[in-house]
Amino acid sequence: MTSAPSDPAPNPRATAAEVDAALADTKLAQVLYHDWEAETYDEKWSISYDERCIDYARGRFDAVAAGDDLPYGRALELGCGTGFFLLNLMQSGVASSGSVTDLSPGMVKVALRNAENLGLDVDGRVADAETIPYDDNTFDLVVGHAVLHHIPDVEQALREVLRVLKPGGRFVFAGEPSTIGDFYARWLSRGTWALTTTVTRWSPLRSWRRPQAELDESSRAAALEAVVDIHTFDPRELADIARSAGATAVDTATEEFTAAMLGWPVRTFEAAVPPEKLGWGWARFAFGGWKRLTWLDEKVMRKIVPPQFFYNVVVTGRKA
Ligand SMILES: C[S@@+](CC[C@H](N)C(=O)[O-])C[C@H]1O[C@@H](n2cnc3c(N)ncnc32)[C@H](O)[C@@H]1O
Numbered sequence: 423m424t425s426a427p428s429d430p431a432p433n434p435r436a437t438a439a440e441v442d443a444a445l446a447d448t449k450l451a452q453v454l455y456h457d458w459e460a461e462t463y464d465e466k467w468s469i470s471y472d473e474r475c476i477d478y479a480r481g482r483f484d485a486v487a488a489g490d491d492l493p494y495g496r497a498l499e500l501g502c503g504t505g506f507f508l509l510n511l512m513q514s515g516v517a518s519s520g521s522v523t524d525l526s527p528g529m530v531k532v533a534l535r536n537a538e539n540l541g542l543d544v545d546g547r548v549a550d551a552e553t554i555p556y557d558d559n560t561f562d563l564v565v566g567h568a569v570l571h572h573i574p575d576v577e578q579a580l581r582e583v584l585r586v587l588k589p590g591g592r593f594v595f596a597g598e599p600s601t602i603g604d605f606y607a608r609w610l611s612r613g614t615w616a617l618t619t620t621v622t623r624w625s626p627l628r629s630w631r632r633p634q635a636e637l638d639e640s641s642r643a644a645a646l647e648a649v650v651d652i653h654t655f656d657p658r659e660l661a662d663i664a665r666s667a668g669a670t671a672v673d674t675a676t677e678e679f680t681a682a683m684l685g686w687p688v689r690t691f692e693a694a695v696p697p698e699k700l701g702w703g704w705a706r707f708a709f710g711g712w713k714r715l716t717w718l719d720e721k722v723m724r725k726i727v728p729p730q731f732f733y734n735v736v737v738t739g740r741k742a
Contacts, residue, residue: 429548432457432528444646449550451649452525452572458643460504460528464536466693469506471513471540474709479510482567482596485675486738490592493518494563498586500551500579501525501569505533505544507596508565512542517563521556523549551579559588568597570660570737571653580667580739587741593669596736600676601654603733607686614687618694630695640693657735669739679723681715682733688712 436444436454444451459466469475497517499508502524512520522533522544530546537544549555551566551573564583573579583593599607622631631637657674664672678685688708692700719732 429530430527432460432526432531434458434461434528441642441646445649448574448649448652449525451646453527455643455646455650456503456524456526457528460526460532463504463529463532464506467506467689468705469504471509471536475506476510476514479507479567480514480516482507482677482734482736483511483514483516483565483594485596485677485736486673487592487594492516494592495519496521496561497563497565498554498556498561499523500549500554500564500566500583501572502533502546503529503567505536507567509533509537509540509542509544511565512544513540519543520545521561522546523551523554525550552582554582554586556586558585560586562588562591564591564593566593566595570595570598571655572650574652576653576660577663577667580664580669584668584741589741591741592738593740594736594738596734598660598735598737599651599654600730600733600735601656602731603678603682604654607682607733610683611686611690614690615694618691622695630699632694632696637694655735656730657737658730660735660737664737664739668742670742672737672739674738675736676729676732677719677734677736678716679719679727679732681712681719684708684711684715 433454434457436458440450440454444454463469493515494517497508497512497520499505499520499522502508502522505522508517508520508522511517520542522530522537523546524530524533525548527548530548534544534546547555551569552575564587570576570579580593587593619631619637621627657676661672661674
């Protein structure tokens with residue numbers, strides 16, 4: 423579990439001047455925003471390294487790559503965050519060794535710590551997906567989750583992915599917001615935030631209000647979030663970008679329609695109220711509801727709702 427010695431150190435406490443500069447510099451914003459949230463990221467997004475998230479990660483992989491000969495040998499993750507996707511895929515038997523990379527030093531540090539705790543064969547580096555610091559033909563598999571929409575030049579990143587893949591190697595990028603899905607998710611989240619922070623001003627509900635300083639910090643984070651979220655994707659256009667980058671056997675899938683319509687308000691509500699107010703009952707409601715709606719999406723909605731209305735896009739392809 424090593425990180426390159428020349429990698430920059432995490433900067434979890436940005437100055438006001440740095441945040442101002444970041445409003446006009448998307449890559450600086452990525453580093454500040456993700457370094458700031460790295461240590462609390464797993465908790466914020468309910469990320470775990472147990473059966474729940476192993477099944478989730480594997481489901482995203484299998485949506486486009488079921489039937490592959492497993493395990494892949496060496497895998498690379500771009501925009502690894504805390505390692506959610508690759509570490510859980512490795513636990514499910516998708517790859518035997520891995521390299522986690524991210525633009526944010528804080529995220530690489532947490533991902534390596536998580537890998538070490540899980541006893542996985544993983545190294546890591548701070549890396550920009552547009553200029554991947556590995557040799558040609560190094561990896562059997564490249565993966566990413568919720569990262570492409572942060573990268574200014576997606577086609578350049580996919581060209582880099584194909585360069586570092588061995589011939590015949592596969593890439594899988596999951597968890598990308600569709601254009602239509604992002605539209606309804608944002609409005610549902612904004613509505614939930616406004617409603618929750620308004621009704622909790624009312625004295626009988628005051629104990630459900632987070633301290634104003636914390637709410638202000640979340641609002642500042644939301645301002646940076648608007649800078650770091652660069653793209654949304656139409657699945658067909660994303661497939662075209664992958665083909666232009668030189669990929670073969672390109673395919674896409676979309677997932678979560680009603681499940682996303684529950685998931686975004688739930689996550690926003692969780693961010694707006696004191697965490698101690700939400701116990702196991704809430705966790706069971708949120709996860710159970712999401713699972714039931716995922717079933718509804720797969721069994722029913724998929725037959726009647728066009729794919730571009732689903733929230734999550736997965737794209738895969740191979741190096742010729
Ligand atoms: C939304 S987070 C997702 C993290 C993790 N993959 C997950 O699903 O939990 C996006 C991650 O992409 C990273 N990122 C943003 N731009 C990047 C770039 N150009 N190259 C590499 N990583 C980048 C961010 O630092 C952040 O950790």
